[in-house]
Amino acid sequence: GGGRAAARAGLWLALLVLPFVLFVVYPLGVLVKTSLVSSETGEVTLRYYRDLLTIPRYLDKTWNTLAIAFLTTGVSLALGVPLSFYLWKRNFPGKRLLVTLLVVPYMTPNYILALAVVFLFGQNGLLAFLLRALLGDAGLRLPFDVFFTYHGILLVFIFHSLSLVVFLVLALLSGIETDYEEAARSLGASTLTALRRVILPMALPAITGAAVLVFSRVMVDYVVISLMGGHRYATLAVEVVNRFFGYLTYEHAAAMAVFLSGMTMAIMYAYLYWFRWRGGA
Template sequence: MNAARLRLVLMYGYSALLLAFMLAPLLVIVPMSLTSGNTLSFPTPGWSSRWYAELLDDPRWLSSFWNSLVIASVVTLISCVLGIPAAIGLAWGKFPGKRLIYALVAAPLVMPVVIVGVASFSFFASLGLVGNRLSIILIHSAMAVPVMLTTVMASLAGFERSLVRASASLGAGPVRTLFKVILPLIMPGVAAGSIIAFIISFDEIVVASFLSTADQRTLPRMIFSGVRESISPAIAAVAVLLIFLSGILLALAGWLQLRSERLRRKVRT
């Protein structure tokens, strides 16, 4: 084996080890969650799906899941309504103060969440809105809109603007052009942005733990409060389900990206 080949083997061998470090914990939890015992241990004393059944039986898990689902869906919707027009305006418009807007939009991305959580707690407490879903939805939306904006702007970067003029010259109004020409072409970007916006809200724990009360728990909040006692296998079961969900969403986003590349090539030719 020559030196170059050895280096290649070392590089891939090392990469495999590092990926194992990053991924193995996510996989080892699957057999652990299928335990028949009362505590999490490895190796498992026996196999059973009782902890998954427990999730369905315990109304707190279901209601927190439902809560998170509602919050994340509304957040996704708000992100679309605010983010898509802003992306079009910023990508195509020429006006002073663009940098200021970018700085404004970057703030939610870099601000440590604990500061966001404490600040929003203080803010909504003064409005009497703590423990209300609305407060969580609003803050999550502010955190998700910037991501939606950047994703949609990226998909607008390869957009053939002559299509908009063509549509206008054929007599379509701006609204019709938006829904019949622009949106179908940037749909993959919008969908990818929506998935990320959904995940940001669905997984968010810090703001949710400051703003939610015991009966308005989100799913991450429910997991968090379970971790502080002793970790029940039910938590491992939730973790497995959530890992599975993010796997599906990642695959979906990947497929959307492939589709958008193909679509763009088709438009060009």
């Protein structure tokens, strides 16, 4: 009867909750405890968090993390949103294939994208080879390097993130009826004004969601920074791994991991709150 149904529902709920507790709540709890308890004295302390804000090494890593995340997000949106609107408005031969190909970089592992950037834009890559052959200068060097520079890091992240922005924004735009734009134009608005005043606000949830996903993803990335940035442009995610597996200083690593997790979760929850508030407004 009712008791058996309730027991079955409770069992299913437990089966759903248990993996979340084991793989999310418990590890986060261990990280928080490790970051707050001194291994030397066993006392509760905020020292490891204070170090993140005072020691130059950690401040540099924090700056690199935020700078790379903001730059990647900004450039990806600046390129991806106009491209999404263009693909939505225009029909041309090969459009379907182009949209399909745009998704490929997002499905490609980051380390393969890093190799692709090196093969294309490195000093011994395809672009350098073509310019040397074209100009007849065997010693020609490109004016930028992709190894251990912001350029290389950003190129990989933008290749990866641009696909996500286009995919999310174009998916939302494809569901918008043309009646909205036509109504605005019938009232005297130009095509550009109709897009800016009518369609763009409707696409804002997808644009904001793409920005949140790109920013959060870049903040916690380890592979691209390790391959393309080296020590100079190491981020908090790289420092966490180095501290855990290299220097074995778990407390600082835990504090950085909690900081990163807290930042990404705060950004995600802020977006969800804004999305709910906007839907109810």
